[in-house]
Amino acid sequence: MVSAATRDRVLKAVSDTGYRPNVAARNLRARRSMMVLVVVPNLANPFYGEILRGIDDGLVEAGYGIIVGNLDRQTEREARYVDVALSGQVDGVLLLSGRVPVGSSGQTICDAGLPIVTVCASIPGLDATHIVIDDRAAAREVATHLLSLNHTRFGYLAGPASSINETHRRRGYLETIRAAGFSGNDIVILPGRYDIQAGVEAAEEWLRLAPRPTALFASCDAMALGFMKRVITAGCRIPDEVSIVGFDGIEFAELAEPTLTTVRQPRYRLGRAAANGLLARLRGEQGGNQSVRLEAKLCIGGTTGQAPVAAPAVSLVHP
Amino acid sequence: MVSAATRDRVLKAVSDTGYRPNVAARNLRARRSMMVLVVVPNLANPFYGEILRGIDDGLVEAGYGIIVGNLDRQTEREARYVDVALSGQVDGVLLLSGRVPVGSSGQTICDAGLPIVTVCASIPGLDATHIVIDDRAAAREVATHLLSLNHTRFGYLAGPASSINETHRRRGYLETIRAAGFSGNDIVILPGRYDIQAGVEAAEEWLRLAPRPTALFASCDAMALGFMKRVITAGCRIPDEVSIVGFDGIEFAELAEPTLTTVRQPRYRLGRAAANGLLARLRGEQGGNQSVRLEAKLCIGGTTGQAPVAAPAVSLVHP
């Protein structure tokens, strides 16, 4: 609402002086920062890279920038990001970590009163938008697939106990196997922590077992790939001696030989949905506790096959 | 420099009122933001994830946060981050992209007058600290390794022409092969762009060649792994029919079967060095144009082996 003449005069002055608005001043005055904090458990895992891409694409369009808070799997690092939120450096928070970050003096990131969206891990009781897939149903599908291949001894390569995803995946897997008539004796649970090395260590444990489970569900691809590499190195054939299923659907799962059977999460779309959910809350359009569920899909690769028949063959000889 | 009594009174008031300093106001007054912009070519490539970890660890200790600028391989996206720098949102810039970002109205990110550090790609003529490895020497080492295995037909899977790394790697590889007496006829150059899919496409091209090069140097691991998967799918044996070398040393290179021979870059340390270099510049301790060079190492895996001997055997029959 200015005359054309004035506008031109202003625009000319802008380009003459090379004027640039100062963002700190604007933020101070407007009481917002146009920044969003994204708390990531482990930047080194490419699973998060792709989600981050979706988040970035969604937020940048709306003029928001992202501040990355990498926990590097260390809970102690949460405090830093609680401070970032509490000191007004960001307008909203995106939690990929499945936990509410806790500060050094007992406050949580919720005390900042900022809009929060969680991705890939709904946190019970948290007033936030939760962008999720159905971990439990996906894990059931994994178990059903392995049962259909006549496996009778099952392994589960777990994530960290603190992870809510871990809980759901384990439950879905175990309940389906039990429902098929198997007992705890038919199931071996190997501890893990969602990284490659954990998969390697679990493989070493598995190699020492007798009898070995013939089917292994690793609760993330990084672990599945580490496991796979280690057992191949030990001379095992996949899927002849052991069937392996991962979870996440990272690109490298497709590059494994054989291609890893895995649950593919729509990572980019999860990121976009998270950005949209947060933008809606930032605009005040939404509040309360709600969930958006995206589809995950079991992708059958070459790492799963019929259970080996060695044992039954022996029993036929001695009826 | 206040009396103990006053200090206590202040501290009590702080905890009573739940006082938190406002960062925007502090930044406005202090004319700094305690934020650093990190420009990344492609967040989806785990190569950058690990460098980012090193950067984050180095900067967070000094109280700086990072704003991630993902280009997603699209040069047009640079403009956004030029604005971020120009509008004073950050105190320094870390460039992983090997290019000086250019804004929409012709300015570059340098016009912000901020300290700049480049990582993994020194940009000629730029007043910055350059954290690099010797791409050319590493590529020479790759060629020497392949020559020592008696290969005589060589492939090179290139990166994008705009990349300075691409230039160095190609030069080092080709000059070494030429110095060994081979000509352009013995070398096939396949176009690529530093992602998995480019590796797959190059493999399809390679499968159509006759005669095929028996040695392939892919200028990044993601491409090498994509290439490898595709040729294995087509029934080729590695390294019996083709030797493959990658570049970068991402974790997944070690998980490939056979393990990928590759040049391992010290990614985390590159990130730390970049953080340190930027902190030094931010403190005004350093200026001008300087380089820090870290060691990259050729790690021999199972994807390289003696050149197949079929052709020489034929020529012995008809001397």
Added chain:
DNA sequence: TTGAAAGCGCTAACAC
């Protein structure tokens, strides 16, 4: 030591 005041650069509100 402590208190008071100026001002960073912007935007919203108001008077002209």
Added chain:
DNA sequence: GTGTTAGCGCTTTCAA
């Protein structure tokens, strides 16, 4: 339409 002003919350400077 246009020009002026107050104040966001902090830090620095200067006076008491």
